[in-house]
Amino acid sequence: MTLGEWLEEATRELEPAVQAAARPEAEQLAARVLGGETEALAPERELDGRAVRRLRDLVSRRVAGVPLGHLTGVAGFAGLELVVGPGVFVPRAHSELVLEAGLRAVAGVVAPEVVDLCSGSGAIALALAHRRPDARAQAVEFDPVAADFARRNAARRAALGDTAIVVHEGGVTGAGRLTGLDGQAALVLANPPFMPEQAEVSDEFGRYQPRQAIFGGADGLWVVRQVVAAATGLLRPGGTLVLEHGHLHGATVPALLRGTGQFTEVTCHPDQDGWPLYTVAVRAEGGPAAS
Known part of the structure; x- marks a missing residue:
């Protein structure tokens, strides 16, 4: 599975829970697992099985209601990145x-x-x-x-x-x-x-x-x-x-x-x-x- 394919899958699963924020949240989860910034995510990147399992687990937890910041360890507020958990x-x-x-x-x-x-x-x-x-x-x-x-x-x-x-x-x-x-x-x-x-x-x-x-x-x-x-x-x-x-x-x-x-x-x-x-x-x- 490529990163682009996973992002499409994750966006569909997240939409009922977080609506318009689904794609940005999927990208933040991907950046958490793969490292780097969301802007640097390459859709053509091939994901190994371990990465896919981790990403799908995070999506499931987010759909269940776990706050995004508790999954990524950070939250944005007024232009600042804060540590949360x-x-x-x-x-x-x-x-x-x-x-x-x-x-x-x-x-x-x-x-x-x-x-x-x-x-x-x-x-x-x-x-x-x-x-x-x-x-x-x-x-x-x-x-x-x-x-x-x-x-x-x-x-x-x-x-x-x-x-x-x-x-x-x-x-x-x-x-x-x-x-x-x-x-x-x-x-x-x-x-x-x-x-x-x-x-x-x-x-x-x-x-x-x-x-x-x-x-x-x-x-x-x-x-x-x-x-x-x-x-x-x-x-x-x-x-x-x-x-x-x-x-x-x-x-x-x-x-x-x-x-x-x-x-x-x-x-x-x-x-x-x-x-x-x-x-x-x-x-x-x-x-x-x-x-």
């Missing part, structure tokens, strides 16, 4: 909109202090540091496996010349103590777990992505509430919170933020398909202290 949430392209909103919020701020809560692999903090070398970014992640991936990615990006970020292993509720930024941050970003415990999700998110990165209590807001409280303490007056919450919370999260009396300019924003994705809120001037 079992035990850490694979960043999604949707979250690049959260990053862009954060960048807009601090466009006029020199050397902004930035905190990325529920950082996972460190994707958002690292992409922001790449785009804003003057920013001082800190990432907070409670899960030790995910925090280790974040530290590895931070070291890789620093070695490539990006501004170093600081990764803290700890919970959201201790973010002020960990970062030392109570009342000083210009920007807080967060992609917390926000799915209700009983929500029906695909196998990729229900079985293979780390559960603690997906589900946020009975109503999905357990960690979200912690993020709001932490951001209230971290942000300086006029600072911005950008909080990803998905389509189920397009009304509840903005209402939660308005109900604190500590945020203004609360606006919900959609993803690429028009579904609610994240909310932006500004820390009120002279707002009451966080409890």
Whole structure:
């Protein structure tokens, strides 16, 4: 079998599961097994039996719902290649909109202090540091496996010349103590777990992505509430919170933020398909202290 023939086979098998991404994902799996970059794949290359078996096994696992990043060991986010694997949430392209909103919020701020809560692999903090070398970014992640991936990615990006970020292993509720930024941050970003415990999700998110990165209590807001409280303490007056919450919370999260009396300019924003994705809120001037 040639590589070109295998790519056609793999694309057909992947299409029901990943739709338009089938061919690119097949190419990424091939590059993982054969080495090199996807652009250098030669369709006429003859594959031996061992390679074909490995490639078909990867396709079967992907169709079953295993995240692509857990199969390849890497994930792309906002132009960066990050190390990922079992035990850490694979960043999604949707979250690049959260990053862009954060960048807009601090466009006029020199050397902004930035905190990325529920950082996972460190994707958002690292992409922001790449785009804003003057920013001082800190990432907070409670899960030790995910925090280790974040530290590895931070070291890789620093070695490539990006501004170093600081990764803290700890919970959201201790973010002020960990970062030392109570009342000083210009920007807080967060992609917390926000799915209700009983929500029906695909196998990729229900079985293979780390559960603690997906589900946020009975109503999905357990960690979200912690993020709001932490951001209230971290942000300086006029600072911005950008909080990803998905389509189920397009009304509840903005209402939660308005109900604190500590945020203004609360606006919900959609993803690429028009579904609610994240909310932006500004820390009120002279707002009451966080409890």
